[in-house]
Amino acid sequence: MKKQKNTIIARATPPGQGSIGVIRISGDKVIDVIKYVLKLTYIKPRYAHYLPFFYKEKIIDKGIVLWFPKPNSFTGEDILELQCHGNSILLDLLINNILNISGIRMANPGEFSKRAFLNKKFDLTQAEAIADIISANSKAAIFSAMNLMNGKLSLFLKKFTKIIINLRVKIESFLEFDYKINFSTFCKKILITLEDLLKFLTNIIKYVKNGIRIREGIKITLIGPPNSGKSSLMNLITNKNISIVTNIPGTTRDILHENIYIDSVPIEIIDTAGIRNTNNQIEILGIKKTLKEIKNSNYLFLVIEDKMSEHNLSKIIKKYLKNFIKNIPVLIIRNKIDLTNNIPEVIYNNTYTSIKISIKKKMGILNLIDFIKKKILNKNTSEDQFTARERYLNIFNSIYKHLIEGKKNFLNTNSIELLAEDIRLIQKKLDSITGKFYSEDLLNSIFSQFCVGK
The missing domain is CATH 1.20.120.430 (tRNA modification GTPase MnmE domain 2)
Known part of the structure; x- marks a missing residue:
């Protein structure tokens, strides 16, 4: 067990008022705290005691006290927990009073868990799991x-x-x-x-x-030419009227974010400015933000009109995305099949996967959601799955x-x-x-x- 020089103390419950406030102390000075705050020389280990808490010589509160002698504690050191009423002033008074004991200081962020790791109570991945929970x-x-x-x-x-x-x-x-x-x-x-x-x-x-x-969720960025249906798709997927939808090219000039859940996995959907040649300085700024979002994405949905030829699609990819999509998967969404009289379908080839949909008629949307579940979430149903x-x-x-x-x-x-x-x-x-x-x-x-x- 790694010896720590100081005994540490901290509030273990969030700031603000509540029914209960918990103070945690870890280290060799725990026995001194028991004597100083509880006016007792000994309490039964791993047993819930209802006792008065003293501030100097006056009783300031009554609550539950738990003592875990080393090495059978979270940190591997002596641990004392004081559960009092959740008044911030009360908690501060108790903590500041305990800090009068020589050799006790305020804990640093995560220091209780760090001591537990150093004392081999768990490995580093298990320590990180605490933060994940x-x-x-x-x-x-x-x-x-x-x-x-x-x-x-x-x-x-x-x-x-x-x-x-x-x-x-x-x-x-x-x-x-x-x-x-x-x-x-x-x-x-x-x-x-x-x-x-x-x-x-x-x-x-x-x-x-x-x-x-x-753990972190998935970031999907909607990109493509103006008026291809990105904002409409954003509204449809999130079931909210987040993006303004008009027939005027360049309507979306800022980045819009919204979070959804699919199979309990958080997904961030980002609607971006349409990529095109323009002299409008505000629109140019929006396009620059779009290119920045692309770099930070897990997946790109390139939304185009179904009538666009493969030749023109290749030009868009080559001109705007070639430097960004080397390591980022791209799904081509061919929208407005209601105008081309095509059917909803998923098309796989060696270069990109394409999904034909109509946002206006809500055709092919289930194909898109199914693709997200199977190909993007890559859901592992194993009970062994862990955060990473x-x-x-x-x-x-x-x-x-x-x-x-x-x-x-x-x-x-x-x-x-x-x-x-x-x-x-x-x-x-x-x-x-x-x-x-x-x-x-x-x-x-x-x-x-x-x-x-x-």
Whole structure:
């Protein structure tokens, strides 16, 4: 258990008035707080006591007291919780009174959770799950965050790490006893293991990407020429009259945002200015904002009129979007099929997927919603789904590149030493996810996002 110098204190309930206010104290000075605030030398651990709270020598309130002796507590240290009436003045008086005890200070944001992590009560992903539960904005996010807290990602990592360790053992054994091992047979086994690792990692990355979508939501930006139906589609999908709809080109000049939920996943829909050549300075500014939104999107819906030819569509993509859509999926929405007498349908080809709809007649809209559910949400119905963060994805993508590069080098050079170094770096990166290997900057970045009392 990592020894912390100071005892910390903070309010564990939100600011403002309420029926209950909770003060949390963690550290070796908890016994002194019991003596100072409760005027007692001992209270029964893990038992709810109804006791008077003293401010100096006067009773200021009565409430529930809970004492959790170390190491059987959230932080792994002695913890005391005082549950009084939720008056901010009362809470401040009690906290300031306790701060008179030498060696006690106010907690930093997330410091209780940080101490729990340092005392090995949970790993770093489980600590992040606490923040995910607090900030969850959907039912799916709550259950997925609980899966992260319960160690679903850690379980994946243990299995993956076990394969990595076994591979390292095989490599080290070969380097130590190569004269006893057939090199050709050894190489075949190594390549099979590398393939297994790549398959396993591909599955983990799929979970992580879905976990990010659940936690952060999905950002879909509507783009396209003026009067193609972007604003009408925005109003239809959100079931609100958010965007102004007219026959005048360039009506939408600012960025409009609205959040909806599909299968309990939050989706942000953005209506943007129509992309076209114009001399109107306000409209030009709107187009610049549109191009900025494109960069930050998870998916683009390019709304055009169904009568537009493939040639003109290619010109739009080449002129306006070529520099933006390299890593952003695009769905072509061909609107106004009521004017071209076409039927609603989904068309798949090697370049883009197109959906033919009529917003005015509400034709093909179910096809669009179905596409969002199946192709964009990529809903994973597994009970093992967990929330995830970009840092997980960045690390796993880096590991994937190391594996690909390691496999390539091994095939070209048969160098066991180079492969051993790649595997060592991979294990180090894995340890940075759970916090077995961490930097102080990483911890400060993660826990500073927590509220003060957590």
